[in-house]
Amino acid sequence: MLEKTWRWFGRKDKITLDMLRQIGVEGIVTALHDVPNGEVWTLEDILDLKHYIESFGLRWSVVESLPVCESIKYGGPDRDELIEKYKISLANLGRAGVRTVCYNFMPVLDWARTDLAHPNGDGTSSLFFSHAEFAYFDCVILKRSGAEQDYSAETLEKVEEMKQTFTPQDERRLVDNIIVKTQGFVNGNIKEDDEKPVEIFRSLLSLYDGITPDQLRENMKYFLTAIMPVCDEWDIRMCVHPDDPPLQILGLPRIVTCDADIDWLMKAVPNPHNGLTFCSGSLSAGAHNNVTALARRYAHRTWFVHLRSTDVFPNGDFKEASHLAGRADIIELCRIFRAINPDLPMRVDHAPLMLGDDKMGYNAGYSFHGRMLALGQVEGVMAVVDREYIEET
Numbered sequence: 001m002l003e004k005t006w007r008w009f010g011r012k013d014k015i016t017l018d019m020l021r022q023i024g025v026e027g028i029v030t031a032l033h034d035v036p037n038g039e040v041w042t043l044e045d046i047l048d049l050k051h052y053i054e055s056f057g058l059r060w061s062v063v064e065s066l067p068v069c070e071s072i073k074y075g076g077p078d079r080d081e082l083i084e085k086y087k088i089s090l091a092n093l094g095r096a097g098v099r100t101v102c103y104n105f106m107p108v109l110d111w112a113r114t115d116l117a118h119p120n121g122d123g124t125s126s127l128f129f130s131h132a133e134f135a136y137f138d139c140v141i142l143k144r145s146g147a148e149q150d151y152s153a154e155t156l157e158k159v160e161e162m163k164q165t166f167t168p169q170d171e172r173r174l175v176d177n178i179i180v181k182t183q184g185f186v187n188g189n190i191k192e193d194d195e196k197p198v199e200i201f202r203s204l205l206s207l208y209d210g211i212t213p214d215q216l217r218e219n220m221k222y223f224l225t226a227i228m229p230v231c232d233e234w235d236i237r238m239c240v241h242p243d244d245p246p247l248q249i250l251g252l253p254r255i256v257t258c259d260a261d262i263d264w265l266m267k268a269v270p271n272p273h274n275g276l277t278f279c280s281g282s283l284s285a286g287a288h289n290n291v292t293a294l295a296r297r298y299a300h301r302t303w304f305v306h307l308r309s310t311d312v313f314p315n316g317d318f319k320e321a322s323h324l325a326g327r328a329d330i331i332e333l334c335r336i337f338r339a340i341n342p343d344l345p346m347r348v349d350h351a352p353l354m355l356g357d358d359k360m361g362y363n364a365g366y367s368f369h370g371r372m373l374a375l376g377q378v379e380g381v382m383a384v385v386d387r388e389y390i391e392e393t
């Protein structure tokens, strides 16, 4: 069976390690959330958190994330210095025996959603992405030059309609959802208490003026090539998280969105320590991706699995689905990953808000009851898949 892990946000997380061991979690996925981006993770801080996790009979299985600074992504003048610091943090993780490291190479915005509590009709709610609302944010709030060219006539028509009805509160909610609430807790660029998030965001976007996807690719290859010797020395498995959603947004270059992108990345740095976080939810949100085919193709370079699924609508909007439905066939994915590596760490990713989760102030996507139900569902799937595998081999 894949290792059952859970994303935990550190000692401040309202979902405690004591709760997690009661629901069958084996491994913890976490980060030194209090260390600002770009600063070294000291061995002392790493060991302190590791020992805390172990005192509950759990293990620190995966780092999510050791964030890559913007300057490394766009190739700023201080990138070599930042890469050196990144290498020291990696070596310290290696010394402490925490050897699977998730990161992403998405410029400015980590993941994006427009609605964090889209009603499902049964009293629960899920995360949702609306192209029209995103376009409204881009064209009307952000006022990005040339933004209109990136949207269909149908989407722009909806934006015009929204202009008639949207209140300042609606606009504030969109800003919060797109660049504040989903970003702060992932050590993103915008913090919950930033007073002018839109202005900060605009200046961050401008860092990428003139950076093409090919340039970003070169910068990613440069970064990976530079850190591989440390990864080899300490057996650190780097696993890039795909872009979520796997689409071009806000005029930014995005380079981990599809089969061709992943193929390029695996070949550009063929070292097996350059691997993937197979996030079935993110990949499934792009109608161009066949998630099962991607898993078959890249399971041998996958060091961490996020299980989640989405429903994608004809206009491209998407909603996060049950772990047993939607575009990602989680049953088949469990078969594929189980056959390649039964010890692979797996976490259920975002899940609905249910049974009072909405009142708890959890980080967007990271409910307790919703994720617990999802873990139960996936654990059941894994138990069956495991038996199938043993009987067949």
Ligand code: DNO
Binding pocket: 064, 065, 102, 103, 104, 110, 111, 186, 241, 350, 365
């Ligand atoms: C969102 C997460 C991402 C992920 C990072 C990895 O819920 O899946 O924020 O942690 O992209 O670096």
